[in-house]
Amino acid sequence: MSLGTLILSLADNKQLLGLRYAEWAIRAPSLEADIAAAAMGLDDLGHSRVLYGCLEPLGERGHLGRESDPADYLNLPYLDQPWTSWDQFVAANAVLDTAFTVMIQACVEGNVGVLRSRLRKMLSEERYHFLHGRSWFRAGIGEQPLEEAWRQALEWFGPSDGEVAELHRQGALAMGPAELRAELEGRLGTQAPDLEIDWSAWDPRRRRSRPGQIDARTFDMLRGLEERRYHPSGAGGTSPG
């Protein structure tokens, strides 16, 4: 894995996180939360576009031509399927979104120019995602989605002797896995649950242990196929039901 692949993973996760947030724009517990879900979704989709734009300068081409296999996306299992509960939203908002922000901070404070300059603005926008997530998190959510979010955040940071640790030693990242975890715990004001992670099953490219992929409808949307269903010419598609 390279720094470019890590940024591709960050971009894919931001894109899927933005889409999952947006799915709750009319399902959240209050009107304000609806609007916040929509706004955070737009933010993260915008962030993903900036991150994809960093790939070429980093020599990464893994995002090109991903038209046939949804498993080519480097997203976490948490984002494979639409969330079915608000607790899942909150756990992702508090833990995963903040984990991604901590990694962005490590990039901004690292020694790679394109990341230092282009990612900085995200940190100010992410402040409001953090306030939103932490407030709902403190109000209390179910243990299962929270533990799952923590597990996947720690897996995404990677093992202590993995590539993120090496990128930290090289100076490209200002934090390695241990520092990223400590920063995440510090921001949320809590310790990660005591989790056993089997690194032998971990995929270093997708940064996840569990196999799987995004759902078919989301994959179609990413490829523009869902939109074609609504186009007058149809392009062979069906009418919206």
Next chain:
Amino acid sequence: MSGAGFNRVHGRAREYEVFARKARIEPLRLVGSVVAPDDDLAAAYARATYDEERWIEMAIVPREAMVTLWAPGEEGE
């Protein structure tokens, strides 16, 4: 409606007034309100709801922190 009357998800939710301005020479003006249980969530809601314009400053104030001198229908002294 008073802040105490809100019960939007959190039982202790309260109303916050949102103020903003576009230039230093302008005073802060009321642009709307949000309902939230704490300052953090109110800040996130205010930013999400009212950030469509290019404000140079935005602030929130709990409605209950405002001291009313007189209200509609009452005479000022």
